[in-house]
Amino acid sequence: MVSSTTSAVDPAAPSIFEYFERDGAIWGGYEGDTVTFGKFVGTRTGDSIWVSFVHVLVADGTVVTGDGESDLEFTEDGAIRLVEHYEMHGLPQLSVCEEIAA
Template sequence: MSSTATIPSLDGRRFLMVSSTTSAVDPESPSEFVYWEKDGAIWGDYSGDTVTFGRFVGTRTGDTIWVSFVHVLVSDGAVVTGDGESQLELTDDGRIRLVEHYEMHGLPQLSVCEEPVAA
């Protein structure tokens, strides 16, 4: 696997959920995602907001990533699985944004995650 992306590696980068069609995002405690990347492979974990913990694995080609995910909900402990595709974008201030299209509960969904602003 290889990448000719214009956006730098996601390896070790952290992202916070900004918006989601699946649920209202708590701005005080949004889901947090940590990504790892090597030779076109993507993997990582996430937690926060409505998710106790989750894992994902996939691939990257250029500025597009494809992942399969699984997570446990805070509300009832239910396990949710799915697949998604994200477009990588750069914000005006140079941070990476993930625009994620995925299916959950049998319906198409959209979420946006961004690297946090440096303190």
């Protein structure tokens, strides 16, 4: 994750997401920064990804659930960028995740 309106992203230790896809189904997990661990599942149609997610916050163990939609883009060097639109705490949010070398 490179940016988020929900929280400040620590560039030295950002949340790391791992995505999988088969036949249009998307699933995976994430952890780091403000999240102890999280899971998501959803679908991809063209350049759009829709997921439902659940994660546990590091600060107080609160469980957070929600839905989000991501626009799939590419960076200038060809890496995948996801621009994620979701709602949290009753407000619209925006996060950006970029692919890192494995």
